[in-house]
Amino acid sequence: MNSRPNQNIAALLGFFIAPLGFLYVARLWQAVVYIILALGVTGTYIYYLHHPPYWDAILVLCSAFVCSTYIYRLAKHYPDDKPRPHYSRWYGLLGCALGYALIALLIRSFGLEPYHIPSGSMQPTLPVGSYIVTSKWGYGHYGSYGITLARRPLSQSPNRGDIVVYERPSTPDLRFVSRIIGLPGDRISYRDYTLTLNGQTVALEDKGTLAVDWSQAFSHKLEKLPGQYHDIQFSSEIPTVQTTLSAATVQGCTIANNGIDCTIPSGNYFVMGDNRSQSADSRIWGFLPADNIVAKVIHIIP
Structure with a gap:
């Protein structure tokens, strides 16, 4: 039969x-x-x-x-x-379904994983509601869908200017995305929306304004990090001191003249959102340990 x-x-x-x-x-x-x-x-x-x-x-x-x-x-x-x-047959269908689920889990855990961007901390680079595709191999956080398959030390060092997905030291169960601005050993100064890196002021090229909402316009700039250019935005109506007050307690950082000065320790990075007025980043909670980096952004889907 x-x-x-x-x-x-x-x-x-x-x-x-x-x-x-x-x-x-x-x-x-x-x-x-x-x-x-x-x-x-x-x-x-x-x-x-x-x-x-x-x-x-x-x-x-x-x-x-x-x-x-x-x-x-x-x-x-x-x-x-x-x-x-x-x-x-039922057992064949079950096996195929389990095999597909396993392949998807392995790809997302060790290779490529997509994320949805719900906030505006990385505007204008990552619009609210956009998607990113990340590469996970070499960053040691292997797992997906809340399942951890393996944890290894970082074996692939990120570069300055890379956009990374990471876990904050204080909230390891949540994922955030920011841009790496400072590498281990760098001296960082951020004051009045001007970034100084190892004694050199990072140039900004004016690109006009961005109408983010009906009530506020943001200055649109091209920030020229060494070897990497990217867009940033900020509003002069939001004082920079509001984004740096908490850094007074961060070891290696000091608050002075409405700004922040830091020396990045070994094994750590300094990250900031491209929306400099509305990003809770290293200016707030301190340095990002290398082992907290989950993945690197390799593609943006607006």
């Missing part, structure tokens, strides 16, 4: 998990093609269309309905005398 596929089960799998639906009706290559097309369409859609309102939900629902209907018809017309392969 070949146990023909149940049409209702086929329709449900087709609607919620289309690849498993194709496997259930013994269409292995169609499952593979569906996964490839889905990844390609999703990547193109996110990269080029930047999440138009409601379109993503409509696209997903239409695709689910078409797949469900098609897979239902495949189950309905499945030949009585055609043997069902092992991968279409």
Whole structure:
């Protein structure tokens, strides 16, 4: 007895998990093609269309309905005398699902992991609601979905100007994103929105203003770190002392003349958000230990 596929089960799998639906009706290559097309369409859609309102939900629902209907018809017309392969049985489907979940976990844990940006601390570089893709290999925090697979010392040193995902020493369960401004041994001074690095003032090129909201405009500058240029923003209506008062208690830093002066100890980094007026960073809570760096940002999806 070949146990023909149940049409209702086929329709449900087709609607919620289309690849498993194709496997259930013994269409292995169609499952593979569906996964490839889905990844390609999703990547193109996110990269080029930047999440138009409601379109993503409509696209997903239409695709689910078409797949469900098609897979239902495949189950309905499945030949009585055609043997069902092992991968279409319940244990084969379960194995495929677990294998896919394991591959996804390993990729996100050791390779590439996406993050959503909910705040404006890295504006204008990372707009609120944007997505980033990070590289995790070499940074020692291997895990995803709240699962830790391994912890190793940092084996890949970040460069000045890199945007990194990290855990603050005081809140290890939360992830933040900032730009590395100072390396171990650097002398940092930040005063009146002017950065001095090892005695040299970092040049700023004016790029006009940014209308962040209806009530406030931010100055838009190009900050020229050695070997790396990037955009920053700040508002003169927000005094810099508000972002540096807490640093009086940070070892190696002093507050003077409405600014902060620090010497970065070995094994630590100084990070700041590109939104210099609205970022809780090393000016507030101190230096970032190397072992707290989780990943490096390699791609930004606006």
